[in-house]
Amino acid sequence: MDDNKDGFYANYDVKTNDNAISTKKIASKLKNKFHGSTALFFADCCTSGSIGNALSKQPAAFTWGMATSVNPEGSSTGNWTFSQALLDALNGHKFVDTNFDGVISFSDLQKYVTLEMKRIDNQVAGTNSGNGFSDASYALAKVSDPNEPIPRLVEVKWGGRWWKAKVLETKDNQAKIRWVQIGYDTAGDDEWHPFSEVRETSGAPFNGMAAATTRNDFKVGDSVEVLWKGDFYKAKILKAESGRFYIHYIDDDDSWDEWVDLSRMK
Known part of the structure; x- marks a missing residue:
């Protein structure tokens, strides 16, 4: 400006x-x-x-x-x-x-x-x-392929650091991933990594959830389940902003309300 x-x-x-x-x-x-x-x-x-x-x-x-x-x-x-x-x-x-x-x-x-x-x-x-x-x-x-899986955003350990990537498919406790970093984000750079080297963007262990189960159509008022310390809890979306969602846990008071992203929702 x-x-x-x-x-x-x-x-x-x-x-x-x-x-x-x-x-x-x-x-x-x-x-x-x-x-x-x-x-x-x-x-x-x-x-x-x-x-x-x-x-x-x-x-x-x-x-x-x-x-x-x-x-x-x-x-x-x-x-x-x-x-x-x-x-x-x-x-x-x-x-x-x-x-x-x-x-x-x-x-x-x-x-x-x-x-x-x-x-x-x-x-x-x-x-x-x-x-x-x-x-x-x-x-x-x-839509060119109605059966195309929806990639799941995760973090993958490489060179001692965690890097963002997308899971394309899973097989035998391994995930096929595509990096999101420029210069490494084409099909020729796809790699297979064991689940032990993959984690959710929240830091939770990757459980091999199929890529196609990830949704990106959540909206205010929807009832969802949110991952917290390894377990899913029922919640309701109160606000949505820039790909993040402010949720209220159904069985808890307002003090537990928080912002979460898609990696913790289903």
């Missing part, structure tokens, strides 16, 4: 006068030059969510939807998690289809991006829309 609180599509060595793209200028150009009916905005860089603010301040005739790696004032990870999530959506992966209707909508993408950025990079994604754009009805792709 500059001194006027205007945002930019900013790279790692950004200088606003030389190599940054002003989102205010983008919005102005589109307002005067764009003759289409709908525009979609995607960006994986610092302050990328500022395009939504700029478009809202300069109303135009077209409808628009936005999904970005970070909110208007935030810095963005160099892990390219957002770009991978966008590709997952455009390729029709089942795990992006948050309402399981067989279609990847813009709303599905926004929810999936929010979840991925929070749980992998602890970053708040940017989502916005304007002029009557229907997030839920705008289709990006059809």
Whole structure:
């Protein structure tokens, strides 16, 4: 952001006068030059969510939807998690289809991006829309494989450290995993690891739960079960924000209410 609180599509060595793209200028150009009916905005860089603010301040005739790696004032990870999530959506992966209707909508993408950025990079994604754009009805792709398993986010021990990865399948007390770190996140880098080297993101031991049992469609008001110290307890979702859920344990008082992520829910 500059001194006027205007945002930019900013790279790692950004200088606003030389190599940054002003989102205010983008919005102005589109307002005067764009003759289409709908525009979609995607960006994986610092302050990328500022395009939504700029478009809202300069109303135009077209409808628009936005999904970005970070909110208007935030810095963005160099892990390219957002770009991978966008590709997952455009390729029709089942795990992006948050309402399981067989279609990847813009709303599905926004929810999936929010979840991925929070749980992998602890970053708040940017989502916005304007002029009557229907997030839920705008289709990006059809689900390409209805039987595709939903990868389960875990941590895997390698080189003395725990790294985030996704379980693709399990067999004979081993998990086939794909790393989420840039440069190691392709099929050619997939590895098999024994369950002893895999744990839930909460730190709990990995029990070999099949990848396909992981859900990402929880919402406020749902009754769920939450993992705590090795056992599951009945709970209810009170709030949802950026891929995390504030829950109340049914058999306990309010002092036990807490924020949890998908790795502890079913």
